[in-house]
Amino acid sequence: MRTQVGIVGAGPAGLLLSHLLARAGIESVVLEARSRSYVEQRVRAGVLEHPTVELLREVGLAERLDREGLPHEGISLRFDGGDHRIDFADLVGRGITVYGQQEVVKDLIAARLADGGDLRFEVSDVTLDGIADAPVIGFTDAEGQRQELHCDVIAGCDGFHGISRGAFAHEVIDRQYPFAWLGILAKAAPTHHELVYANHDNGFALYSMRSPEVTRLYLQVPPDTDVNDWSDARTWDELGTRLAAEGFTLNEGPVLEKGVTGMRSFVAEPMRHGRLFLAGDAAHIVPPTGAKGMNLAIADVRVLAEALTGFLQRGDETGIDAYSDTCLRRVWRAEHFSWWMTSMLHKMPDADAFTRRLQLSQLRYTVSSRAAATSLAENYTGLPHGAVA
DSSP, X not given: OBOSEEEEOOSHHHHHHHHHHHHTTOOEEEEOSSOHHHHHHOOOOOEEOHHHHHHHXXXXXXXXXXXXXXXXSXXXXXXXXXXXXXXXXHHXXXXXXXXXXXXXXXXXXXXXXXXXXXXXXXXEEEEEEOTXXXXXXXXXXXXXXXXXXXXXXXXXXXXXXXXXXXXXXOEEEEEEEEEEEEEXXXXXXXXSSSEEEEOOTTOOEEEEESSSSOEEEEEEEOTTOOGGGOOHHHHHHHHHHHTXXXXXXXXXXXXEEEEEEEEEEEEEEOSEETTEEEOGGGTEEOOGGGOOHHHHHHHHHHHHHHHHHHHHHHOOOHHHHHHHHHHHHHHHHHHHHHXXXXXXXXXXXXXXXXXXXXXXXXXXXXXXXXXXXXXXXXXHHXXXXXXXX
């Protein structure tokens, strides 16, 4: 088998890269270990930055997003028993859209298949060879046959646990946080039209939604938490306590999913070796507090698609040589913002009174200073692609 770009991973990064390349007349094959139904149903991030939405519109992928997505023009920071709205529209003139990652994936898969894209699900035993100059991807297909895919370049979009990141040596810079999130997906209509980030003496809580009928909620818990220790009743009770505010009600309903997610920051440098390019979670992880994970992946592949187009169509290596440095500037901006939001909003284990007072001071300053609120709004809604120096 032969193609121009072999893409490992059919998440938002790999699928969007395939779509962008096809628009430029470049062939690709996407390989995914999971089934199509699995990748279309797994619930992940749900906040799309303004530049992400604009890109999806630009490349013809926003018809359902514009119809079903939930536009938000702000968020609330809740602490000291009060609710404080950060008005994105007023501060920076743009907002975000709540639209689940699985919905983006469904749209991408449908678009690629409609255009004759080569997507191969349920592959196994993937190997990467010749990444310095003559890439070959080995894999076993869904029928159990061993295959070789020869390509000009490989895009490793297979996540933190995929094979691509381990295919070459790089520096690892990471941080583990001393807490996790207990998350639930509930069939309960949202009672608040925007996301609520709550700093409470019991710990952090997040109120969000996925649709007009489904809410997504999180509680800060210890990293070794057993999800079985949290009954539905206990979870709803603690959410009610941490999210409490005057005039706010919390709709309860059947819990559709429940799980514990660890919190970490991670960056692998560089994001390229020879003809192998990493994108998305294969190269970096952010704590979800800043809603940056999927948006960073999409920003990566926008840069990568342009770089590969120059290389494969004109022999111009300028873009591929700059790829890692270009992406890492945005990655580290997002890492800092996500760390800042996480540090400001979570209860730090064993924190002394001094640390707690500093945290509350930062929260009060953020909601009372237009300059501070503007900085939050600018980063949360997404810096324009290409604007991070």
